Amino acid sequence: xxSTGRLNDMTVKKSFDLRxxxxxSQIPSGQVATYGQIAELIGAYGCARQIGWSLKxxxxxxxxxxxxxxxxxxxxxxxxxxxxxxxxxIDLLKREGVFIDQELKIQLRRYLWKPDLFKDSE
DNA sequence: GACTTGACATGGA
DNA sequence: CTCCATGCCAAGT
Numbered sequence: 001x002x003s004t005g006r007l008n009d010m011t012v013k014k015s016f017d018l019r020x021x022x023x024x025s026q027i028p029s030g031q032v033a034t035y036g037q038i039a040e041l042i043g044a045y046g047c048a049r050q051i052g053w054s055l056k057x058x059x060x061x062x063x064x065x066x067x068x069x070x071x072x073x074x075x076x077x078x079x080x081x082x083x084x085x086x087x088x089x090i091d092l093l094k095r096e097g098v099f100i101d102q103e104l105k106i107q108l109r110r111y112l113w114k115p116d117l118f119k120d121s122e
Numbered sequence: 123g124a125c126t127t128g129a130c131a132t133g134g135a
Numbered sequence: 136c137t138c139c140a141t142g143c144c145a146a147g148t
Contacts, residue, residue, distance in 0.1 A: 039130085049131090053128080056129065069129080070129090086129075089129090
């Protein structure tokens with residue numbers, strides 16, 4: 001809910017993170033979603049990078065299935081900055097039954113989450 | 123306060 | 136399919 005009243009910067013940022021977390025929480029086990037999907041879902045199309053930042057802030061005390069968020073290439077985003085949490089993500093996905101090949105490629109065709117939002121509108 | 127980087131996406135070559 | 140350029144926004148320097 002975006003109120004018309006003016007909010008502090010912290011509040012705005014916080015709400016953004018919260019929206020990200022809520023969207024991510026909706027991803028069912030055994031499925032994955034892309035950063036772009038999440039961004040579009042919270043009404044921030046094109047802001048995929050911010051999704052990554054939001055998740056980075058959270059990560060550790062995660063009741064959120066952050067590991068189900070991957071990039072559009074169908075691969076877990078690997079980065080030295082993550083201190084190996086990327087590999088943890090891969091492990092978690094595998095435990096949920098998501099098959100990942102040697103190239104770290106995931107079949108989006110098969111595991112990509114389909115939000116209820118659109119359904120059969122088209 | 124400007125410049126560079128980064129857990130990204132999309133479209134054209 | 137891969138590589139390059141552009142857009143987006145926040146954080147670090």
